[in-house]
Amino acid sequence: MRENLTENLLIAQSGGPTAVINSSVCGIIVEAKQQGRVGSIYGAVNGILGVLNEDLVDLRQEDPSTISMLRNTPSAALGSCRYKLSKDDYSRLLQVFVAHNISYFICAGGNDSMDTAHRVAQLASEKKHDVRVIGVPKTVDNDLMVTDHCPGYGSVARFNAIAVRDSGLDTEAIYTADPVKIIETMGRDAGWITASTALGKEGEGSAPHLIYLPERPFVATSFLADVKSIYDRFGRVVVCVCEGLRDEQGEFVRASTKQIDTDKFGHAQLGGVGDYLVNLVSEKLKIKARCDKPGTIQRVSMMCASQVDLDEAYLVGEAAISRAVGGESDKMVTLVRKSSDPYECETGLVELEKVALRTKKVLNEFINKESNFVSEQFLEYARPLIGGPLPEYAHLERKKVERHLSARA
Amino acid sequence: MRENLTENLLIAQSGGPTAVINSSVCGIIVEAKQQGRVGSIYGAVNGILGVLNEDLVDLRQEDPSTISMLRNTPSAALGSCRYKLSKDDYSRLLQVFVAHNISYFICAGGNDSMDTAHRVAQLASEKKHDVRVIGVPKTVDNDLMVTDHCPGYGSVARFNAIAVRDSGLDTEAIYTADPVKIIETMGRDAGWITASTALGKEGEGSAPHLIYLPERPFVATSFLADVKSIYDRFGRVVVCVCEGLRDEQGEFVRASTKQIDTDKFGHAQLGGVGDYLVNLVSEKLKIKARCDKPGTIQRVSMMCASQVDLDEAYLVGEAAISRAVGGESDKMVTLVRKSSDPYECETGLVELEKVALRTKKVLNEFINKESNFVSEQFLEYARPLIGGPLPEYAHLERKKVERHLSARA
Numbered sequence: 001m002r003e004n005l006t007e008n009l010l011i012a013q014s015g016g017p018t019a020v021i022n023s024s025v026c027g028i029i030v031e032a033k034q035q036g037r038v039g040s041i042y043g044a045v046n047g048i049l050g051v052l053n054e055d056l057v058d059l060r061q062e063d064p065s066t067i068s069m070l071r072n073t074p075s076a077a078l079g080s081c082r083y084k085l086s087k088d089d090y091s092r093l094l095q096v097f098v099a100h101n102i103s104y105f106i107c108a109g110g111n112d113s114m115d116t117a118h119r120v121a122q123l124a125s126e127k128k129h130d131v132r133v134i135g136v137p138k139t140v141d142n143d144l145m146v147t148d149h150c151p152g153y154g155s156v157a158r159f160n161a162i163a164v165r166d167s168g169l170d171t172e173a174i175y176t177a178d179p180v181k182i183i184e185t186m187g188r189d190a191g192w193i194t195a196s197t198a199l200g201k202e203g204e205g206s207a208p209h210l211i212y213l214p215e216r217p218f219v220a221t222s223f224l225a226d227v228k229s230i231y232d233r234f235g236r237v238v239v240c241v242c243e244g245l246r247d248e249q250g251e252f253v254r255a256s257t258k259q260i261d262t263d264k265f266g267h268a269q270l271g272g273v274g275d276y277l278v279n280l281v282s283e284k285l286k287i288k289a290r291c292d293k294p295g296t297i298q299r300v301s302m303m304c305a306s307q308v309d310l311d312e313a314y315l316v317g318e319a320a321i322s323r324a325v326g327g328e329s330d331k332m333v334t335l336v337r338k339s340s341d342p343y344e345c346e347t348g349l350v351e352l353e354k355v356a357l358r359t360k361k362v363l364n365e366f367i368n369k370e371s372n373f374v375s376e377q378f379l380e381y382a383r384p385l386i387g388g389p390l391p392e393y394a395h396l397e398r399k400k401v402e403r404h405l406s407a408r409a
Numbered sequence: 410m411r412e413n414l415t416e417n418l419l420i421a422q423s424g425g426p427t428a429v430i431n432s433s434v435c436g437i438i439v440e441a442k443q444q445g446r447v448g449s450i451y452g453a454v455n456g457i458l459g460v461l462n463e464d465l466v467d468l469r470q471e472d473p474s475t476i477s478m479l480r481n482t483p484s485a486a487l488g489s490c491r492y493k494l495s496k497d498d499y500s501r502l503l504q505v506f507v508a509h510n511i512s513y514f515i516c517a518g519g520n521d522s523m524d525t526a527h528r529v530a531q532l533a534s535e536k537k538h539d540v541r542v543i544g545v546p547k548t549v550d551n552d553l554m555v556t557d558h559c560p561g562y563g564s565v566a567r568f569n570a571i572a573v574r575d576s577g578l579d580t581e582a583i584y585t586a587d588p589v590k591i592i593e594t595m596g597r598d599a600g601w602i603t604a605s606t607a608l609g610k611e612g613e614g615s616a617p618h619l620i621y622l623p624e625r626p627f628v629a630t631s632f633l634a635d636v637k638s639i640y641d642r643f644g645r646v647v648v649c650v651c652e653g654l655r656d657e658q659g660e661f662v663r664a665s666t667k668q669i670d671t672d673k674f675g676h677a678q679l680g681g682v683g684d685y686l687v688n689l690v691s692e693k694l695k696i697k698a699r700c701d702k703p704g705t706i707q708r709v710s711m712m713c714a715s716q717v718d719l720d721e722a723y724l725v726g727e728a729a730i731s732r733a734v735g736g737e738s739d740k741m742v743t744l745v746r747k748s749s750d751p752y753e754c755e756t757g758l759v760e761l762e763k764v765a766l767r768t769k770k771v772l773n774e775f776i777n778k779e780s781n782f783v784s785e786q787f788l789e790y791a792r793p794l795i796g797g798p799l800p801e802y803a804h805l806e807r808k809k810v811e812r813h814l815s816a817r818a
């Protein structure tokens with residue numbers, strides 16, 4: 001039967017890899033095989049670049065056990081890219097679609113990718129080429145519009161919640177030597193990732209103590225006063241800060257010696273805010289500080305991927321192809337939350353145009369009024385996404401032994 | 410019966426926290442309770458500082474389930490410190506020991522702590538105060554002499570093996586945008602941690618491609634040639650580099666703008682080599698590079714602690730108190746490898762003097778002749794320590810689809 005089918009499917013992964021984008025690809029492939037309509041299932045090598053270069057692989061020839069294992073394989077197994085298409089590129093895409101009888105194009109990515117997908121859909125429609133284009137949301141940044149949250153976010157949130165809690169226990173133990181720690185998280189334009197570090201906080205004295213998001217201008221004097229206040233109270237401070245932090249002039253906060261590069265979309269490539277704050281604390285408060293910057297490890301690692309996230313990534317992949325076969329196009333699959341407690345979520349659809357190139361910032365009600373931490377509402381929003389409670393640790397009661405000596409001179 | 414016992418035990422944790430030092434404390438406490446001889450079990454709050462300040466807690470009053478949970482709790486539950494003792498401090502320590510009838514002093518730490526423990530043992534012996542002092546090896550740096558390896562190392566090795574593998578898959582997927590990644594690991598004087606990143610390497614093209622250890626002087630021209638060569642071959646390069654890297658003049662390799670601080674022992678506090686290499690690659694090779702620096706997260710996180718490491722940490726704690734009760738003093742417990750395949754290890758003892766203040770460097774035969782990677786022998790040494798194989802991932806075969814078009818202009 002398959003040999004007679006000419007409605008071929010092409011899958012592309014785009015932008016920064018995540019722990020769960022392969023789970024989406026797995027969902028697309030498994031569902032496509034179940035749909036009677038889909039002929040060949042192709043993957044584009046390195047995203048849209050693979051389409052342009054006609055560099056396609058045949059995913060029907062992969063062992064089913066390999067496809068199944070994609071559900072727990074991090075990064076982007078087909079390869080990804082960051083590439084801004086020129087006008088000529090779009091017509092080349094259509095040529096490739098026509099040459100390979102592509103009837104379904106599913107692209108997993110962030111807001112740049114959704115723009116690319118939208119333009120492809122528009123051009124195909126203009127040229128009367130029948131290809132259905134569906135976007136699969138994918139971004140650790142969690143900054144896509146309309147969808148409740150983005151696959152990839154739950155896992156980076158779980159990673160950071162655990163990493164900051166553990167690293168906070170480290171500071172708590174060795175605060176007499178290393179009292180201040182700055183943890184720099186990812187987040188280009190929105191602070192969702194940085195905010196997620198609060199999910200590991202166990203009590204007033206535990207990490208993180210302070211959280212700074214790019215949704216609020218960074219004011220050095222307020223930051224220093226905040227750090228000083230926590231330090232005076234607990235003798236230690238763990239600060240989580242977003243790489244995309246900007247000052248009141250809208251400039252990135254960064255170590256002044258660092259070069260800021262730009263990617264193909266003209267987005268600034270960030271880094272250095274952690275080192276900058278380490279120097280600020282050392283110089284202005286004369287308190288020793290250090291910086292952890294887990295970088296790409298946080299976005300891609302399977303170390304503590306969220307099961308909810310892995311499952312939802314699969315689900316949006318599955319929905320993308322079934323909606324495409326059902327006749328939809330120029331849409332992105334969304335996650336629609338029905339309830340937070342118990343957590344229930346289902347898929348929906350939105351026009352690509354409504355998500356392309358737009359950024360969902362952390363909501364005002366998710367940030368405290370001092371602009372140095374998240375709100376309880378944020379925690380309620382984010383908690384279900386990290387896939388269950390964090391591992392439980394021992395906390396000693398530390399019952400004091402009576403002193404027999406006078407204090408040390 | 411316990412009320413009549415006056416042979417009290419004091420436990421201290423010292424230096425940087427790890428994922429497994431609490432497992433050692435658990436082993437000490439559980440075994441001490443089983444020994445008929447031990448009366449009170451005290452913990453020093455923040456290591457030797459707690460002893461000096463007579464800041465002790467009663468560990469017999471902790472709930473047994475809390476003690477048991479220490480086996481899977483990261484960081485140092487009693488608190489730790491980095492503190493260099495003065496001559497007066499040593500006599501104060503003895504005063505505290507006498508005031509609380511301390512007959513057993515168990516100190517978990519690295520080579521500085523073993524020096525402290527040794528001096529305490531010596532002074533006690535001079536002053537005819539009967540306290541038995543046993544050191545418990547603890548350091549992610551794996552740089553203690555005599556012992557085959559150090560509790561704490563297996564877990565940081567597993568963390569880095571997984572983190573670098575995952576982060577390497579990230580680079581592999583997005584190399585067209587981000588071709589070079591520098592991952593800066595911990596390691597003050599020895600490259601054991603950096604070397605462990607090789608345990609995640611799956612094949613020639615996979616990460617890490619290059620590893621630079623402080624055991625070999627860093628030569629920028631060789632480094633750049635190495636990076637260029639891998640880049641030309643695979644289009645991407647993942648470099649793992651030790652924070653303690655030094656150049657041919659013995660100076661730390663670092664971003665020139667960074668301040669180098671020193672800790673209480675006069676050891677340099679490092680950082681910045683990752684950023685330095687990012688700039689070097691960008692400027693000299695004109696290839697885009699970025700840096701991940703997991704910092705304290707790598708040393709303390711329970712995310713992927715090695716079960717072998719957790720078990721051995723417990724074992725050395727248990728051995729410490731049973732050896733002390735058996736009459737030993739001024740010694741450190743060691744791990745003695747009986748066999749690598751199947752892996753078998755037991756505990757031994759060594760004079761504290763033989764480990765105090767000394768550093769075990771990565772062995773010559775563990776480093777390749779180009780000084781840019783580890784040897785197979787190192788992998789055989791380290792593999793059993795990380796507690797089983799890494800999670801298995803899917804690898805697509807990527808069977809090419811035949812091209813129908815001419816190449817893109």
